[in-house]
Amino acid sequence: xxxxxxxxxxxxxxxxxxxxxxxxxxxxxxxxxxxxxxxxxxxxxxxxxxxxxxxxxxxxxxxxxxxxxxxxxxxxxxxxxxxxxxxxxxxxxxxxxxxxxxxxxxxxxxxxxxxxxxxxxxxxxxxxxxxxxxxxxxxxxxxxxxxxxxxxxxxxxxxxxxxxxxxxxxxxxxxxxxxxxxxxxxxxxxxxxxxxxxxxxxxxxxxxxxxxxxxxxxxxxxxxxxxxxxxxxxxxxxxxxxxxxxxxxxxxxxxxxxxxxxxxxxxxxxxxxxxxxxxxxxxxxxxxxxxxxxxxxxxxxxxxxxxxxxxxxxxxxxxxxxxxxxxxxxxxxxxxxxxxxxxxxxxxxxxxxxxxxxxxxxxxxxxxxxxxxxxxx
Numbered sequence: 001x002x003x004x005x006x007x008x009x010x011x012x013x014x015x016x017x018x019x020x021x022x023x024x025x026x027x028x029x030x031x032x033x034x035x036x037x038x039x040x041x042x043x044x045x046x047x048x049x050x051x052x053x054x055x056x057x058x059x060x061x062x063x064x065x066x067x068x069x070x071x072x073x074x075x076x077x078x079x080x081x082x083x084x085x086x087x088x089x090x091x092x093x094x095x096x097x098x099x100x101x102x103x104x105x106x107x108x109x110x111x112x113x114x115x116x117x118x119x120x121x122x123x124x125x126x127x128x129x130x131x132x133x134x135x136x137x138x139x140x141x142x143x144x145x146x147x148x149x150x151x152x153x154x155x156x157x158x159x160x161x162x163x164x165x166x167x168x169x170x171x172x173x174x175x176x177x178x179x180x181x182x183x184x185x186x187x188x189x190x191x192x193x194x195x196x197x198x199x200x201x202x203x204x205x206x207x208x209x210x211x212x213x214x215x216x217x218x219x220x221x222x223x224x225x226x227x228x229x230x231x232x233x234x235x236x237x238x239x240x241x242x243x244x245x246x247x248x249x250x251x252x253x254x255x256x257x258x259x260x261x262x263x264x265x266x267x268x269x270x271x272x273x274x275x276x277x278x279x280x281x282x283x284x285x286x287x288x289x290x291x292x293x294x295x296x297x298x299x300x301x302x303x304x305x306x307x308x309x310x311x312x313x314x315x316x317x318x319x320x321x322x323x324x325x326x327x328x329x330x331x332x333x334x335x336x337x338x339x340x341x342x343x344x345x346x347x348x349x350x351x352x353x354x355x356x357x358x359x360x361x362x363x364x365x366x367x368x369x370x371x372x373x374x375x376x377x
Contacts, residue, residue, distance in 0.1 A: 002166075003187045004032040006347050007179045009171045009202070010194035011035035012045040013147065013333050014325055016154035017340025018192050018347075023161035025344055031163040032188070034181055036170035036198075041151035044196050047269065047304025048333045049219055049252060051234050051245065053086040053142040054111040057102055057374035060313070060359040061331075062109045064338035067354070069141055071337035072150075079149040085233035086142035087116075087124055089133050089287075095238050096135040102375070103137050113139040125235050127225075127290050144234055144245050147333040154340070171195075171202060176321045190347040192323045194339075197305035199315075199326040208319050211365055212327040215308045216270040218257070220277055220301035222250040223294040240283045241377055250297065253288075255280055256377065270303045277301065306330040311370035316342050316352075316360040323347045324362060330377065 006022055008015045011033050019031050037043065052072060054065035072081045090096055099115070106113045116136040121128060124138065159165065169183035179186045195202050197214035222244075234245040241256040257279055277296050285291050309315060309327040316325050316339065325343035328335055338355065345352040364370060 001178070001185045001187055002032065003030065004164075005030040005188060006032075006190045006192065007186050007188040008033045008192045008194055009035070009179075010196060010198075011037065011040040011155075011165065011167070012043050012194070012196055013041065013151040013154065013336045014196065014328070014339050015192075015194040016040065016151055016158055017336040018194055018325060018343045019158035019163045020154045020161070021340035021344035022347065023158055023163060025348055027161065029162075031158065032166055032186055033158070033163060034166040034169040034171060034179070034183075034186070036168065036182070038167045040155050040165065041148060043198070044305040044307065045147050045151050045333060047302060048147040049245070049254065050144045050147050050333060051086070051377070052081070052145060052334045053139065053234070055086055055088060055102070055106060055113055055137065055139055055142065055375060058313070058359065058371055059109060060355070061373060062106060062111060063355055064335040066110055067341065068335050068337040072145060075153060078153050079145045081143060081145040083141055083143040084231045085124070085138055085140045087121065087136060087138050087233040087235045088238050089121060089128070089130075089136045089235070090238050091132040091134060092239050093134070098238070098374070099135045099137050111139055112141055113137050124229075124233055126229065127288060128235065129287055129289055138233070142234065145333075150333055150336060154336070171206070173206065174321050190323065191321065192325060192343050192347055193319070194325045194343065196326060196332060197307040199307060199324070203319070206320070206322070208322065210315060210319055210324055210326065210362065212307050212309055212315065215306040216303050217254070217306050217330065218272060218276045218301070218303045219252060219254040220280060221247060221252055221297045222291065223297055224249040225251055225290065225294050236377060237287050240287070242280070242284045242287055243377055244288065250294065253280065253284065255283055270305065272301055272303045274298070307332065310365060312373040312376050313371070314339065314360050315362050316346070316357050317362045318346065319362045
């Protein structure tokens with residue numbers, strides 16, 4: 001039987017971050033990362049958009065973002081972190097009111113967000129139609145990166161420090177002393193559940209209550225766009241959730257459409273629905289008229305998963321014998337440094353000193369104390 005101090009279930013960006021942070025806190029620790037897949041990062045991690053922002057609606061998400069941004073800044077070149085900012089725009093009074101409420105709260109917590117005029121918006125993103133824009137916010141330390149590189153970075157760090165990867169190993173049980181997998185048993189003192197969109201299904205098999213479900217979201221690449229600004233930010237229209245950022249010579253675009261629906265597929269990526277492009281075009285053309293000229297590259301459009309919870313917040317805490325770090329709902333890559341630190345502290349110390357995890361505690365669902373994250377893309 002294989003032995004370890006800690007077993008981490010899930011070889012995506014959260015799982016490998018947990019492993020790396022475990023070994024930062026306790027060098028020489030014996031860590032095994034197990035996954036039902038044969039290759040790391042083959043689930044939701046590899047299908048993420050790579051956005052990184054601190055412009056959230058709750059203090060805990062902002063705290064996770066600020067911690068994570070500081071870590072990404074240290075590894076900026078390794079993960080292709082481009083701090084070109086996030087630009088949120090609105091064309092409605094409701095959106096303006098939300099900005100009036102959120103921006104001061106974000107600033108009070110250390111987010112360098114500022115309000116912009118339509119003229120300043122055009123300076124940052126000259127291709128935008130700003131005729132109806134009544135408000136905008138921008139934070140220059142936000143940006144975007146390569147999710148694959150983040151996962152690979154944490155895997156390399158963890159394995160260099162001694163972590164072992166157990167591929168094709170589906171977790172079957174954990175009695176507090178031994179994790180049973182389809183590839184054999186692993187004796188361990190602690191176990192971390194970081195299986196993303198799989199977590200709810202796996203938890204049921206383990207006799208746990210972890211309310212996470214997989215939700216399909218879709219992204220598309222445009223054709224080549226000439227003359228893109230060198231520091232074009234991630235742009236988000238909060239009224240429609242239409243968003244885009246540079247990717248190669250084009251733009252990576254998306255929005256939260258009605259096709260973003262729960263899915264029961266786990267072993268294979270959810271199918272891409274071509275209707276997404278038609279609906280995206282209808283919504284996006286008003287804000288980004290150049291789409292009429294460049295179109296979409298239909299060969300490079302895809303669907304992926306969000307690991308969603310009822311209140312759009314992650315679950316980080318103890319459930320049964322497990323430390324759980326899952327349910328990040330589209331910001332798992334973004335928050336992977338903070339998630340890794342928090343879960344590692346819980347697994348080793350039984351508590352987290354870096355963050356107040358009360359808003360993310362697993363028991364909040366049974367207690368009925370939910371605070372819904374409002375800034376969801």
